Amino acid sequence: MNETRLRFEVVVVGAGPAGLAAACAAAENGCRTALVDDTPWLGGQIWRGQQAHPANPKAARWVERFRRAKASLLDQCTVLGPADRRTLLAEHPDGPRQIEWERLILAAGARELFLPFPGWTLPGNFGPGGLQSLAKHGWPVAGKRIVLAGSGPLLLAVGGGLRKMGASIVSINEQAPLSRLISFATGLLAWPAKLAQAARLKWTLRGTPFRCGVWPVGAEGGEQLRAVTLSDGRRQWMEACDLLACGFGLVPNVELPLALGCQLDDEFVRVDPWQASSVAGVYAAGELTGIGGADAALVEGEIAGLAASGKEEAARRLMARRAAWRRFGADLGAAFALREEVARLAAAETVVCRCEDVRFDRMKSFAGWRDAKLQTRCGMGSCQGRVCGAAARVLFGWGMESVRPPVLPARVESLCADFLTDQSPVRK
Amino acid sequence: MADQIQLRVNGKTVSVTAGTVVAAAVAQAGQTRFRRSVQGEARGPLCGMGICMECRVTINGQAHGRSCQTLCQEAMEVRTDE
Numbered sequence: 001m002n003e004t005r006l007r008f009e010v011v012v013v014g015a016g017p018a019g020l021a022a023a024c025a026a027a028e029n030g031c032r033t034a035l036v037d038d039t040p041w042l043g044g045q046i047w048r049g050q051q052a053h054p055a056n057p058k059a060a061r062w063v064e065r066f067r068r069a070k071a072s073l074l075d076q077c078t079v080l081g082p083a084d085r086r087t088l089l090a091e092h093p094d095g096p097r098q099i100e101w102e103r104l105i106l107a108a109g110a111r112e113l114f115l116p117f118p119g120w121t122l123p124g125n126f127g128p129g130g131l132q133s134l135a136k137h138g139w140p141v142a143g144k145r146i147v148l149a150g151s152g153p154l155l156l157a158v159g160g161g162l163r164k165m166g167a168s169i170v171s172i173n174e175q176a177p178l179s180r181l182i183s184f185a186t187g188l189l190a191w192p193a194k195l196a197q198a199a200r201l202k203w204t205l206r207g208t209p210f211r212c213g214v215w216p217v218g219a220e221g222g223e224q225l226r227a228v229t230l231s232d233g234r235r236q237w238m239e240a241c242d243l244l245a246c247g248f249g250l251v252p253n254v255e256l257p258l259a260l261g262c263q264l265d266d267e268f269v270r271v272d273p274w275q276a277s278s279v280a281g282v283y284a285a286g287e288l289t290g291i292g293g294a295d296a297a298l299v300e301g302e303i304a305g306l307a308a309s310g311k312e313e314a315a316r317r318l319m320a321r322r323a324a325w326r327r328f329g330a331d332l333g334a335a336f337a338l339r340e341e342v343a344r345l346a347a348a349e350t351v352v353c354r355c356e357d358v359r360f361d362r363m364k365s366f367a368g369w370r371d372a373k374l375q376t377r378c379g380m381g382s383c384q385g386r387v388c389g390a391a392a393r394v395l396f397g398w399g400m401e402s403v404r405p406p407v408l409p410a411r412v413e414s415l416c417a418d419f420l421t422d423q424s425p426v427r428k
Numbered sequence: 429m430a431d432q433i434q435l436r437v438n439g440k441t442v443s444v445t446a447g448t449v450v451a452a453a454v455a456q457a458g459q460t461r462f463r464r465s466v467q468g469e470a471r472g473p474l475c476g477m478g479i480c481m482e483c484r485v486t487i488n489g490q491a492h493g494r495s496c497q498t499l500c501q502e503a504m505e506v507r508t509d510e
Binding site: 038039040045111112114121122123124125126127129130131132133134137138139140223224253351354355356357381382383386387409 | 444445447448449451452453455456460461462465466467469470471472473474475476477478479480481482484492496497499500
């Protein structure tokens with residue numbers, strides 16, 4: 001049987017850029033380190049697939065550095081929450097795991113923000129990052145007509161990636177107005193690597209309409225999406241497609257930090273200059289502390305890993321670079337800020353909570369998230385409000401409230417395991 | 429690891445390349461609906477990242493498997509709509 005109770009000096013949750021950098025820094029400085037991730041892959045969502053087919057040299061370098069750093073990798077290990085003050089409870093396909101830590105670095109990353117509009121629940125509507133991930137792992141996109149909509153630099157990146165896989169990109173529709181994107185693009189002159197990346201994508205996507213100030217207002221189809229209706233605020237038109245990739249930016253995965261008692265600032269985990277959270281021994285890095293992209297995540301992860309290893313001086317030397325990448329993240333956030341219209345796309349009968357099929361008109365009458373949950377069961381299904389909770393924040397202005405473990409659906413034996421180690425009489 | 433993996437989706441044999449996730453094998457089998465919602469609506473994967481749970485299927489008899497996060501394995505039995 002597998003060892004189910006594990007002990008490390010430093011435990012890092014999340015194997016994306018921030019987690020990889022944190023685990024490398026901690027392990028290279030002599031800490032007994034574990035990197036825990038939900039998936040069977042290294043690299044998180046942004047570098048997904050790089051392990052098998054390295055196309056991004058930076059990702060390949062970090063994966064190689066991690067291999068040399070001699071940290072333990074606990075993959076396919078879903079963290080359910082704190083078992084006690086210094087132990088995480090996790091679920092692996094072979095059974096439950098208890099992971100004891102002295103310092104814990106949270107690098108759980110971000111998910112896409114989905115805003116409901118009529119038809120958004122039809123099969124064939126994905127998050128752009130989600131479709132890219134699935135396509136990298138065999139989802140058939142060659143020859144498919146794909147519309148991209150929503151907001152953020154991911155639209156262009158995903159459009160380019162899907163085109164290279166043989167998809168026919170019908171159009172890319174960014175809700176932000178052209179004027180804001182022009183000033184953002186001008187700012188990119190200070191970031192030559194980013195500018196070159198944008199230019200390469202534009203070349204890959206030559207001939208594909210890229211529209212600003214356009215957003216989706218509806219999707220059509222019976223059991224499968226067939227077309228999307230777009231609007232520029234003055235007129236509406238329909239575009240036929242096989243797949244729609246629509247996301248409105250990113251939201252941090254703060255469920256585990258909240259379950260551990262970390263304080264938030266607005267929607268992000270509050271950290272000090274050492275990436276330390278409000279809970280002693282718990283650090284946070286990457287998108288959890290603010291949406292900044294992979295480069296900001298790498299430097300934050302490295303600072304957290306160094307700080308957790310007692311290497312404050314080395315960490316301090318990275319702070320100027322972190323400040324620069326955080327400015328880039330702030331510029332990005334300002335450029336792609338959401339327009340009011342996209343918060344008003346749901347019709348009365350549009351499902352907002354997909355797990356429990358709770359519709360917009362049922363939810364809108366409540367004063368807050370907690371009330372709505374109690375009365376309608378919104379946010380109480382299997383995703384635990386990860387999709388509709390983030391949407392409700394934009395739609396109704398409701399803030400995030402407490403989180404209860406397990407933070408993801410778990411098997412009963414995973415939860416019982418906790419009692420077993422406490423010599424409780426409970427047996428399978 | 430073999431380059432091709434054979435598995436069954438709703439009884440239909442599908443051959444996929446190694447590294448394919450179960451969700452993609454379901455799509456390759458021509459199945460767009462992964463489950464029915466509590467009110468009977470057709471649903472399929474949304475987030476592709478293991479968060480939304482819309483892609484859940486029964487894998488080797490175990491219900492509620494996140495098909496977007498699970499790699500295909502030889503002789504796997506996958507059922508949708510359960």
